[in-house]
Amino acid sequence: MRCEVIAIGTELLLGIIVDSNSAWIGEQLALNGIDSYFQVKVGDNFGRIEASIRQGLERSDAVICCGGLGPTQDDITRDVIAQVMGVGMRRDQAIADKIRHIFEARGRVMSQNNLRQADIPIGAAPIAQMPGTAPGLVCPIGAKVIYAVPGVPSEMRDMMLGTILPDLRRRAGQSAVIRSRVLRTWGMSESGLAEVLAERMRELDRLGNPTIAYQASGIDGIKVRVVAKCTDEASAAKVLDAEEALIRGLIGHVIFGVDEESMELAVLTALRRQGLTLAAAEQVTGGLLAARLSAADPPLHTFRGARVAPHGGSDDAADLQQRAAAAASQARAEFGTSVGAAAIAGPASQASGPRTAPVALAAVIADRRQSEHIILPADRGRLRDFAVISLLDMLRKALAA
Amino acid sequence: MRCEVIAIGTELLLGIIVDSNSAWIGEQLALNGIDSYFQVKVGDNFGRIEASIRQGLERSDAVICCGGLGPTQDDITRDVIAQVMGVGMRRDQAIADKIRHIFEARGRVMSQNNLRQADIPIGAAPIAQMPGTAPGLVCPIGAKVIYAVPGVPSEMRDMMLGTILPDLRRRAGQSAVIRSRVLRTWGMSESGLAEVLAERMRELDRLGNPTIAYQASGIDGIKVRVVAKCTDEASAAKVLDAEEALIRGLIGHVIFGVDEESMELAVLTALRRQGLTLAAAEQVTGGLLAARLSAADPPLHTFRGARVAPHGGSDDAADLQQRAAAAASQARAEFGTSVGAAAIAGPASQASGPRTAPVALAAVIADRRQSEHIILPADRGRLRDFAVISLLDMLRKALAA
Numbered sequence A, B: 001m002r003c004e005v006i007a008i009g010t011e012l013l014l015g016i017i018v019d020s021n022s023a024w025i026g027e028q029l030a031l032n033g034i035d036s037y038f039q040v041k042v043g044d045n046f047g048r049i050e051a052s053i054r055q056g057l058e059r060s061d062a063v064i065c066c067g068g069l070g071p072t073q074d075d076i077t078r079d080v081i082a083q084v085m086g087v088g089m090r091r092d093q094a095i096a097d098k099i100r101h102i103f104e105a106r107g108r109v110m111s112q113n114n115l116r117q118a119d120i121p122i123g124a125a126p127i128a129q130m131p132g133t134a135p136g137l138v139c140p141i142g143a144k145v146i147y148a149v150p151g152v153p154s155e156m157r158d159m160m161l162g163t164i165l166p167d168l169r170r171r172a173g174q175s176a177v178i179r180s181r182v183l184r185t186w187g188m189s190e191s192g193l194a195e196v197l198a199e200r201m202r203e204l205d206r207l208g209n210p211t212i213a214y215q216a217s218g219i220d221g222i223k224v225r226v227v228a229k230c231t232d233e234a235s236a237a238k239v240l241d242a243e244e245a246l247i248r249g250l251i252g253h254v255i256f257g258v259d260e261e262s263m264e265l266a267v268l269t270a271l272r273r274q275g276l277t278l279a280a281a282e283q284v285t286g287g288l289l290a291a292r293l294s295a296a297d298p299p300l301h302t303f304r305g306a307r308v309a310p311h312g313g314s315d316d317a318a319d320l321q322q323r324a325a326a327a328a329s330q331a332r333a334e335f336g337t338s339v340g341a342a343a344i345a346g347p348a349s350q351a352s353g354p355r356t357a358p359v360a361l362a363a364v365i366a367d368r369r370q371s372e373h374i375i376l377p378a379d380r381g382r383l384r385d386f387a388v389i390s391l392l393d394m395l396r397k398a399l400a401a
Helices: A021-031 A046-059 A077-085 A093-105 A112-118 A153-171 A190-207 A233-254 A263-273 A288-296 A320-335 A380-400 B021-031 B046-059 B077-085 B093-105 B112-118 B153-171 B190-207 B233-254 B263-273 B288-296 B320-335 B380-400
Strands: A003-008 A038-042 A062-066 A089-091 A119-121 A137-141 A144-149 A177-185 A211-216 A222-230 A255-258 A278-282 A303-308 A339-345 A356-365 A368-377 B003-008 B038-042 B062-066 B089-091 B119-121 B137-141 B144-149 B177-185 B211-216 B222-230 B255-258 B278-282 B303-308 B339-345 B356-365 B368-377
Touching: A003 A021, A003 A046, A021 A038, A021 A062, A021 A153, A021 A177, A038 A046, A046 A062, A046 A077, A046 A144, A062 A153, A077 A089, A077 A119, A077 A137, A077 A144, A093 A112, A112 A119, A119 A137, A137 A153, A144 A153, A177 A233, A190 A211, A190 A222, A190 A233, A222 A233, A233 A255, A255 A263, A263 A288, A263 A380, A278 A288, A278 A320, A288 A303, A288 A380, A288 B288, A288 B380, A303 A320, A320 A339, A320 A356, A320 A368, A339 A380, A356 A380, A368 A380, A380 B288, B003 B021, B003 B046, B021 B038, B021 B062, B021 B153, B038 B046, B046 B062, B046 B077, B046 B144, B062 B153, B077 B089, B077 B119, B077 B137, B077 B144, B093 B112, B112 B119, B119 B137, B137 B153, B144 B153, B177 B233, B190 B211, B190 B222, B190 B233, B222 B233, B233 B255, B255 B263, B263 B288, B263 B380, B278 B288, B278 B320, B288 B303, B288 B380, B303 B320, B320 B339, B320 B356, B320 B368, B339 B380, B356 B380, B368 B380
Parallel strands: A003 A038, A003 A062, A062 A144, A278 A303, A278 A339, B003 B038, B003 B062, B062 B144, B278 B303, B278 B339
Antiparallel strands: A038 B038, A089 A119, A137 A144, A177 A222, A177 A255, A211 A222, A303 B303, A339 A356, A356 A368, B089 B119, B137 B144, B177 B222, B177 B255, B211 B222, B339 B356, B356 B368
16 A cells, blocks of 8 residues: 655745655554655646646555645645546535634634635545644545645644544555554664664564664654554554563663653653652753753743853863752752752863863752763754753663662 | 755655755755756655656756765665666765765774765766765756755755755856845734735835745744845845835834844844843743753853743732843842843733733843733743743843833
């Protein structure tokens, strides 16, 4: 089963909007065992959209059109699909009523243009999920199918998960359940992970299920993705649980989170479990640590605050770790928390190599003081990013100890 | 002159990486008067890359291949281009030497695989810009051309700006100089801007040069892009200057920056000009304000620090503005700066409407105290983003007063 993705909109070609929808759709297709060999971006042009859809139907079994379902004259996806299907349009009364209702609920006046969104190709079925005013469509064409979804990411996702992916799986005769789990790691290189997991990888190559893949994700570390293909949910969950346990036995110390769990969430969860609170001194991370922690804990119940300030004290590299520990203690005292953390940068030195900077991290938990001296890239943006993730990872490990 | 973009890499189809390169290339093509009607993503598959390039050459005059120039077996763009050109490969000694030199300079051992990157199609010319180990290529094929650039954004951009765009313009017989300027606004809706600029837009429609377009950019406000097409740099600069002056006369109060100038940079620049320093109290923005200001002023010379803390004081909405002003004064005293700023949130109330929250902003500059009461979306992420940009805009206006 092959499915192409066509992202429609001149603003995508002009680079005004980056097409992240296709990437998300591609990921979902892969997770559902559907191949996607081509993804195309095309402008709001009848002939070129038509050519793209026709080509997509030639070389694939299904085409997902994303965008061009709005109420303006530019939005012609519906009309092009009708042309490809060789049918006319009909006004769908139920959709028209829904659109009217949405405008009423928002207390806004509906223009007649908006009713264009209720005009759909004859033979097309509206998608049940309709979070906005643009209906999605399932348009059968012989044994193949064209789907149309709006370009608004949240609306597109609802329709993909609610209707299109199940429909594609049914068409593919895909009765297997495919589920994945991402184990997020920090602190080991991809080749390091591959070396430790090599033997298990070879076993899995032989067994065929589950599979493991690495995704280097920059400042988010390296993701280890486990994909299981089973007959039902329960056995897929079982396979994933067993594999996760096995992998944790090998590289558990570098796994900080599962699926969408960020490093800051892992730290906040550990703090909450132990009834602890955290404050930070940000002399090198400039508020980025606070911004990330507060986004995950908006009322600042567990992360209680931070002081962002320039370097204090001497530029002497020798006592860098001591000064970091002192700053962490001071943050703890200032905000009345049980845990304090700090990252401070020392002066660039010959010893640390060119384009690098020494950074000291410190965590003070109850009567335990811990500090670390690391060498980071001197480039300011990367220095901040690495210092934040390193400090969070240090806290995570200290809290687990 | 038409140019297609083909982004190459299975990881793009699988959604592991979002293809933002094509968007950037598309923007540059548009700015240089080159049409781009299709952009395609294709995996690391010989036949499918070949089919995409051949189709691109059929319907366009030029094709830019982005990615697949690395040293591994997956990186086959060079080989596919040789196949489409109908030629063999040759080892380019100058490139081989460059690659060796890069490894030596980094003190790393080069594997023989890396020399694959020096094998290029016969008849292809290496691109002079080569910031990494992957050479870019210009591959003429009849009257048309295939360009190859690496997927690493910074390397790709160097080659686009240094070689490909000038080459495309030369091929297009594009002797005109096309230059653009973006005026970044905050505080007016797109329809509001359009109304004020309507008369000028009509004049420009008649004159044809320069042109103006709006780009709604979410939390970055609305960009007004002016594009001038002239015979030389000097007259393009003159047209842009004159148009900018005219537009500033109409909407100058909402323009905070030009081109890449962010709101925080505008505030920092204004502070520096007046010899002022800034500190902030972040009770609702959770460190995001500090993270943005410190990214633009890493040594914290002008932005001297912030205190990130939970709500203090009562939940009484009445004195919200007074409390914000007090917090701003306190930040100023604590960090010893000339300017203090604060954003604090009040309790959600019936009065402000559903899903909204009242926020008070305050700026204290010398003996001037200024505060404002605004209603923001209650959604935490948006609340923070809007509070930060609103506070920065308030500072910007206060400093200009």
